[in-house]
Amino acid sequence: MSGNINHEPMIEMFVFETSQQIEQLEKHILDSEKDGSFSREAINDIFRIMHTIKGSSAMMLFKDISNLAHSIEDIFFYIREENPANIDFTYLSDLILDGIDFIKIELEKLNNGDPVDGDASKLIEAYKEYLTALKKENSSDSNNSDAESKSQEPADNIQYYEMKKRVDEKNYPNSYKAIIYFSDGCEMENIRAYTIVHNLKELAADISYIPADIMDNDESAEYIKKNGFTIFFKTDLSYEKVYELLQNTIFLKDMELYQLENDDKSEQEKESKAGISEAAKASDSSRNQDNAGRSAISNMNAPVQSMISVGVNKLDKLMDLVGEMVIAEAMVIQNPELEGLELEGFHKAANQLSKITNEIQDLVMSIRMVPLSTTFQRMNRIVRDMSRKLNKEVELRIIGEETEVDKNIIEHISDPLMHLVRNCIDHGLESPQERILKGKPRIGVVTLEAKNAGNDVLIIVRDDGRGLDRERILQKARENNLISQHTDELSDKEVFSLILLPGFSTKSEITEYSGRGVGMDVVKKNIEEIGGSIMVDSAPDKGTQITLKIPLTLAIIDGMIIRVGVSSFTIPTSSIRESFRPVANSIISDADGNELIMVRGEFYPVLRLHRHYNIRTDRTELSQGIIIMVEQDEKRLCIFVDELLGQQQVVVKALPEYIRKFRRIKGIAGCTLLGDGTISLILDIAGLMTV
Amino acid sequence: MKKILICDDSSFMRTHIKTMVTRNGFEVIGEAEDGLDAVVKYKQLKPDLVTMDITMPNMSGIDALKHIIKLDSNAKVVMLSAMGQEALVKESILAGAKSFIVKPFSENDLIKVLTKV
Secondary structure, three states: OOOOOOOHHHHHHHHHHHHHHHHHHHHHHHHHHHHHOOOOHHHHHHHHHHHHHHHHHHHHHHHHHHHHHHHHHHHHHHHHHHEEEOHHHHHHHHHHHHHHHHHHHHHHHOOOOOOOOOOOOHHHHHHHHHHHHHHHHHHHHHHOOHHHHOOOOHHOOOOOOOOOOOOOOOOOEEEEEEEEEEEEOOOOOHHHHHHHHHHOOOEEEEEEEOOOOOOOOOOOOHHHHHHHHHEEEEEEEHHHHHHHHHOOOEEEEEEEEEEEOHHHHHHHHHHHOOOOOOOOOOOOOOOOOOOHHHHHHHHOOOOOOOOOOOHHHHHHHHHHHHHHHHHHHHHHHHHHOOOOOHHHHHHHHHHHHHHHHHHHHHHHHHHHHOOOHHHHHHHHHHHHHHHHOOOOOOOEEEEEOEEEEEHHHHHHHHHHHHHHHHHHEEEEEHHHHHHHOOOOOOOOEEEEEEEEOOOOEEEEEOOOOOOOOOOOOOHHHHOOOOOOOOOOOOOHHHHHHHHHOOOOOOOOOOOOOOOOOHHHHHHHEEEHHHHHOOEEEOOOEHHHHHHHHEEEOOOOEEEEEEEOEEEEEEEEEHHHHEEEEEOOHHHOOOOOOOOEEEOEEEEEEEHHHHHHHHOOOOOOOOOEEEEEEEEEOOEEEEEEEEEEEEEEEEEEEEEOOHHHHHOOOOOEEEEEOOOOOOOEEEEEEHHHOOO | OOOOEEEEOOHHHHHHHHHHHHHHOEEEEEEEHHHHHHHHHHHHOOEEEEEEEOOOOOOOOOHHHHHHHHOOOOEEEEEEEEEOHHHHHHHHHHOOOOOOEOOOOOOOHHHHHHHOO
């Protein structure tokens, strides 16, 4: 391969495309295993995918991947052509999945910029053994003797050469002998040789060549490699013309051309005894008319595909820029210097600008949206592997996989989802015997569901297993000092949400799949990091349902801007329930001095933001400020602030590392720039509730 | 400048070939993702040269080649094949492919074939 190729973008493309194909392959394998057979379509697809991977990775000089793909391709070629009986699908799936894992690891290495150094020889060996065993078994089954001849195409695919001599053969005056040598490594020399014959047949007659069996015997390639390809023919062209013609041969390394005298004919005859002389005449007209879908093509209106792929980093940059633009727009339109001016024309123009900015923003967001299907489909593999290891029968149902979320968010929910699915199978579902004793269907069902709910996406992981055990959870929580004494007052929901606390795990023994110190608290943390929330529902022997509520996007949120003293804060509009001016005597204090406010007969805790963050303000009396009631995870909190400044879309910026890591200030999710250039801190409602 | 239509179901291969040929003074006027697409695009774009992968979904490269030859008997189609596809390569030569190249190939080889064809 020529060394001047810039490999970076090629590697990126290679990884991207191969990952997609591997995922498709995995899906085919899992589906086929489930059905207990490979459909025609699946076999073709698997064959094609392996073929493509073989080609691409060979181009990139990843030999192990290429060889591995080749050996899988061979297996499926055999299955496709010979349709062998008694395939052990589970075993074959295992084998192929091992190969998939190998390629996955290599791709991961590429992604991290590491060298691709995996050794696939053991796997390849296993594939070869499998194929040999399959062939053996099959040929003894049905005396199909030619099972070994691998490159044999089905008969109707081959266009055999016509052996007839031309009747209207012209009597050409000049006889030639040429010996042609091809460049090293050009491959399939016999077919290259045939190309020469094919091209000559218009201009020459009496064509014969050595070796003669170039079309029927691929071993002849070896002969040509060693000895060159010798061809005799008659034509009316001059030596120069013939020389020029043959010089045009592709991959020509060397050539000898002799014009033969007429009595040299004996030489020709002598030499060609080795083979069969044949007149080159290919039947161009009598092509097999494969009629499948033929006539349709000519009438087809061209559906011009207009897709391009764009790097995610470019999209990230675009998103950033749009964010900056939204801020800049606000800075212009809400510029303090404009205050009090009569600017009708300006406002008209500004409105137009806002409209366009909004549209661009929506568009950019929609570009970044990707369906959850890939993430969901990945769970198939986990379910398969786990159900076999744990001897449980599990069916995975997937609903709403077409639901879309921001690319960034997908990356954050993949691991939590995997954990939840594992939990369902490991802890939730009972063994088949236990299920039968309970009168449930033998096969346990795990459901993955996604749906849109306003600005959020709900992802539900549900099993029909044994459900959560309230008493055991309480006992465990007490042992770990996670709760105080009065447990009777806790609702089921409150008890179930205890499993989300750090250091909670009811299963005493640690299994391979779940409970390796990574508990539900990590899931909760991951989901909360992206502004989502998690809810647990369960009923004994009916099953458990975990609902993740995640925002559609992280980048831009609808926020209510509020003021406390000279500071500005932003509360995500999605969590605001209502705001009101409190009446002085509606507030009471409990024994610990915590303030509560009564709204329509219910008490809610009050958080005075100025006290919480030590901000100096003159509005400390409740009647002077305003209360905003927020809700998160079905809990409510009343936040007392000085005043509301207005609602607007804000671009979320991460907090500086210093504030995140060293100060660990609770209750702040990020920050944003307002139109007048001031910084507004975005409140993290879930965080505020835990302080 | 010779106009090329690249037919391959792998976008990686398409990009790879495109990079190679563009560097050597060819113009890529279209890309097709399967055989059907290739036939349609051939009709539309009338390229000087076609690179045709053999294994593609919907319609194989060979069937696409046959259609293209039917449309234009002088079409210059170069097949992209892999080891083990000897029979298919033969079939495509019989069907009118001008030449073929075996993966993995180098930039040099590809350009050599395309220039000669």
